[in-house]
Amino acid sequence: MSIQTHRAERLPAQPGSVEFDADVLVLGGGPAGTWAAVSxxxxxxxxxxxxxGFCGTSGATAAAGTGVWYIDPDPALREAAMANRxxxxxxxxxRRWMARVLDRTYQQSNRLADWGYPYPVDEHGRSQRNSLQGPEYMRLMRKxxxxxxxxxxxxxxxxxLLVDDNGAVAGASGVRRQKQDRWTVRAKAVVIATGGCAFLSKxxxxxxxxxxxxxxxxxxxxxxxxxxxSNPYAISPAFGSVTxxxxxxxxxxxxxxxxVVPGAASKGGRSAIARALLRGPVYARLDKADDGVQRHMRVSQPNFFLPFDRTGIDPFRDRFPVTLRLEGTVRGTGGLRIIDDACATSLPGLYAAGDAATRELICGGFTGGGSHNAAWAxxxxxWAGQGAADYARQIGTTTARRLLSAATVAFRDRPRRAFDPAALAKAVQGEVFPYELNYFRDASRLNGALARLDAGWRDVAEAGPADPADVFRAREAAAMLATARWMYRSALARQESRGMHRRDDFPDQDGRQRHYVTTGGLDEVWTSVRPHADAVHAEAAE
Amino acid sequence: MIEVIDAERCTSCDICVTACPTNVFDKTDGIPVIARQSDCQTCFLCELYCPEDALYVSPFADEAQLIDVVMLKRTDVLGSYRRAVGWTDDTRDRRGVDRSYLLFGH
Incomplete structure (x- = not known):
């Protein structure tokens, strides 16, 4: 049986641009985007x-190796996996979302095995499926x-994004960097899988x-x-990128x-490393790894050793300087709010997947690394791909729709000069990288940062359109600025410490704040509070 | 950051231009050039995709380095990452040797 595939159509377009018509447009070609596109x-x-970038090398997964929250469908194992985090x-x-992600991740991983992903086999002959090699995985997903x-x-x-007269999302437009032209896609539904924001921290x-x-x-x-x-930091050699x-x-x-730095540890002691780094350099040596562990590390994660092998450092014997690089919402849990089981956002026609979407449903306020994020992707x-396809089918013909651009910053005619993207990106980094602002938060420091970020936004909002050669960088820098403002406004609203969010002025977890903080807005950033599902159920039972 | 495109090994296939996620290279009439080095995120993926082992990414993420290509080619560093992950013909058995499952939970 041959499978009939339907393809996006190229439409006639003005010189300097290309235009396509599709049912579903997926933005982002990492794990979440490729799974959405396939489904x-x-x-x-x-x-x-x-x-x-290039679907296959683009994003946080392709360059790394990642654990996967893959748990055999044994009720006791599944229960333990949910409870321990x-x-x-x-x-x-x-809990309901954790269970359905565990189910789905198990099925998807087994599908990867059917597609030929070279999962390792252990000494008992069992295929081990709780880890993926990024380059291998994403090469397969592109194929x-x-x-x-x-x-x-x-x-x-x-x-x-492009929207129709009713405000439904109906496509997107961008640039083709290697062709120096513009692209537009008219679509019935859009999946945002563009990942989180790590603020160009490398x-x-x-x-x-x-x-x-x-x-x-x-x-x-x-x-x-x-x-x-939104404030996890990862350890890397001070000079290098491999976290x-x-x-x-x-x-x-x-x-x-x-x-020895007292209390310093990769897990459960990273804040001690951050505090030490505020005072001076910190060094690491992987001296607790025996010969067997060293061998397993080498074969499991060859890229970890590139910075060492290429500088003549033996990380098991030599001390080397380390730093903490901000991972922002890439390994934070914040993102676009999703409102149903198909990962729809609050906007009709717009779906979100992967790190672009919130991971609060399975991680709450903390993710240790790739494992849960990979399962979520x-x-x-x-779900987002299926949801978008179903939505597209249900809305039917849309050829007569008039599409409007939703873009603001760097696109609108404004009296002031266009802003400098590199300078803006650097200014935002100056507010989100410092451990004393973002790792260890308190009201006065957050307010100070927000005053500067809000002033930065006013400048950006009044700036004229970016030069076509600059517009992509201008939008990146503006996105970083907007993200920093949602982060810090939400951080101010949560007057306690919970998950990865720690407030020096509210060091304890407060039982009355077991809720979610919603945020949004550009010129005016707002926050509000939504109850946790358990509280809703408890109220309904009363 | 990316430092070297070895003119001797490079065949101008331009795969690196396509595969780099941050669009660091530009095509030319001859071999590609490193056109935007400061955009390099030091992910080493161009090395994996280069079929000729003509590329060298320095592990220094923030600073450009002076590299002596003649000295570099006396070592086995060119192509070392590709061999380590099993992306060469004679190392393909390494694709399935991930032992992370023995390291998780530490």
Missing amino acids: AAERGARVLLADK EKMGGYLQD RTKQAGVAILDHSPALE TLGSNVLTGDGYLMAAEAGAEFTSMEF KTLFYGWATFTYADGS MSSGL
């Missing part, structure tokens, strides 16, 4: 995927996306992740949630004089 195509939708996440997870009939635009960052593979999808969605009126859980926090579990951390990608 939408398998539902019969005509799908186009646009990636800012609830405390760390500040009891903000939702399967193409085989599903999805058209891919590489090096084609989206810059703006944490491994994350410099394409600048919150672009957030900015586009916010301009169309979307909401965000859990944006206060692999797991391996630092075998490290001893020391000051310049060789004495597979699961939410599939």
